[in-house]
Amino acid sequence: MALRDWPIKQKLTAMLVLISGLVLLLTSAAFAGYQYWSLRQATRDALSVRGRIIAANSTASLAFSNDADARELLAALRADQHIVAAVLYDKGGHVFATYPAHVAGDLVPAAPGPDGYRFERGLLIGFQPVEEAGSQRLGTLYLASDLGVVYDTFRLSGVIGMAVLAVALLAAYLLSRVLQGTIAEPILALAETAKAVSTRQDYSVRAPKLGEDELGALTDAFNQMLGRIEDQKDELQRYASDLERRVEERTHELQERNESLRRNAAELLAANSELDAFAYSVSHDLRAPLRSIDGFSQILLEDYATQLDEAGRESLHRVRAASQRMGTLIDDLLKLARVTRAEIRTEDVDLSGLARDIAAELEGATPERKVEFAIAPGLKARGDARLLRVVLDNLLRNSWKYTAKQPAPRVEFRFADANGGQAFMVRDNGAGFDMKYADKLFGVFQRLHSAADFEGTGIGLATVRRIINRHGGRIWAEGAVDQGATFYFTL
Amino acid sequence: MNPGKILLVEDNPDDVTLTLRALKSHNITNDVIVAPDGAEALDILFGADGKSPTEQELPAVVLLDLKLPKVNGMEVLQRIRADDRTRLLPVVILTSSDEERDVIEGYSLGANSYVRKPVDFVEFTQAAKQLGLYWLLMNRAPPVPRRP
Secondary structure, three states: OOHHHOOHHHHHHHHHHHHHHHHHHHHHHHHHHHHHHHHHHHHHHHHHHHHHHHHHHOHHHHHOOOHHHHHHHHHHHHHOOOEEEEEEEOOOOOEEEEEOOOOOHHHOOOOOOOOEEEEEOOEEEEEEEEEOOOOOEEEEEEEEEEOHHHHHHHHHHHHHHHHHHHHHHHHHHHHHHHHHHHHHHHHHHHHHHHHHHHHHOOOOOOOOOOOOOHHHHHHHHHHHHHHHHHHHHHHHHHHHHHHHHHHHHHHHHHHHHHHHHHHHHHHHHHHHHHHHHHHHHHHHHHHHHHHHHHHHHHHHHHHOHHHOOHHHHHHHHHHHHHHHHHHHHHHHHHHHHHHHHOOOOOEEEEHHHHHHHHHHHHHHHOOOOOOEEEEOOOOEEEEOHHHHHHHHHHHHHHHHHHOOOOOOOEEEEEEEEEOOEEEEEEEEOOOOOOHHHHHHOOOOOOOOOOOOOOOOOOOHHHHHHHHHHHOOOOEEEEEOOOOOEEEEEOO | OOOOOEEEEOOOHHHHHHHHHHHHOOOOOOOEEEEOOHHHHHHHHHOOOOOOOOHHHOOOEEEEOOOOOOOOHHHHHHHHHHOOOOOOOOEEEEEOOOOHHHHHHHHHOOOOEEEEOOOOHHHHHHHHHHHHHHHHHHOOOOOOOOOO
16 A cells, blocks of 8 residues: 555554654664774773783883793783783794783784784784883784674663664554544544535534644634535525425416416407407498488488578588598497407518608698608518508598698607607697696597597597507607697507 | 399398489489399399399399398309309499408409498499499490300
8 A cells, every 4th residue: 555545543653653763763873883982992992001001011021031921921811801812022023922822823913013002803903012111112012802892782782772762662653643643533533524424415414623723723614614515505405495386386376377368368269259240240230320321311401402491401411420420430440449350460561651651642632731741761660561551540640630720730750769769759740738648648539639629539549559569569659738749659 | 134234232221222312313324123132133133933044134233232131242242253144244342341351252252343332421422423434334344155
């Protein structure tokens, strides 16, 4: 397993043991080095002291060439088991006496070397001059000692060091086992909590807080985050269930509405066909008696004029006028009914062209009236050409009619800004109307002028509004008495 | 029935009187045969017993109302157009209504004209005058079909 995949506990333990081990090892190594060096120094000093003592004692033996004495002197070295060889050279550098008496040849240099103590070939050797208390040199003492003292002491230190190291590592290991908990436990607890959250989607769990250190702060932050997520989740759930409930309600409502719409549509269809039959019957049957009333009144006027006085003739004229008026009313009502029933056939309609045609028609019918028509070119719309013609015909005819008492009548048709948008506009400078009654303009049989002032049935604008509504548009009017009227409409 | 006669198919006696007066007031003095319902109109044209009328008996023009007892105007028109002898006979629908579907159906069935009777008698008279002038004087009648 790669180091980074180790559990955090093992990592912490390994780290602590490794660091303490390394520290101990370095310390021990430094200590051992120092000990080695100082032991060697001490051993050399001790050998040189011994050498000087022996050299001082051996002056007599050399001076008198008493080799037995010299051998005895050297034999005293037996007390130090580490001395492996000792040699006394005479003044000429010849071996005078050795220790032990029969020493191995390779331990005895054939001739004395330079004075002084040094380490050579795993041994501590020294050449000590033997001198009289003046300055005459009598010979040289050679001493060779093994390094057993150094090695023994050094080995003991090594054993002690290893023991200390082992105990220290064990202690470090045990301590780390105890101490790592303070770091690892909160992290493990956090990890455990995070796992629970991600596997069970349970946002209600909380990581236990084990201290006030950074890990404690991390735990707090983590728990707060969980709390917020839990709140948001709850809120989302509330929204979702609320939404579901509302969708259900709305669906139910829509179903009910659909049902009632279906019922209404069926009723409407029935009512429509009834209306159809009614309108058809009105169209045929209601006008026939009017024709008779008008026709026979005219016959009376033509054939019996002489037998009637002025009042009688006037009465007959009134009968005729009334029946004709009623004929117009019936026609207008039928037109309104037809507009309601007619199917809309949408196409591009040249409104400017329609308006010009209607203006020409009006001028042709009453050539003695001079009305200035200002019709903007290029006005187009999508809609039913026949119905839109009815709209323009009514509006322009109204303008024509209500400017009759105006000395300089003017009728305008163009596109204009109105109510924050754009709309078609028909404006005249005629009799106008009081804005108080603006809402009554478009009602059936609603008239703002007496028939004596301006004739009319009060159905035209109702028809216009119905056509505009059926095109999905809007119509409204502005005006003031004797200041003209302006009609705006959108399609 | 002599050529130049008018067959007026009209159930309303007032309208008959008014139509006759309107025609007369403009010196249209042709004979006018009045059929008060569709069935009688068909009898006059095709013979009550179903026997074929002679071509001399066909009127110059038929003024046909639509709302008629027994057999309505559209059916009369259909029968006139279905018969070889009367296929080309000028038929003018003269009625109260100008409902679009009537106008369309009338022309589809082969009416030569569709005239709506105005309420204003003066206008009515004017219309009758023009009708008479056109169909009796201006118009060249279709050739009489030969007998097989």
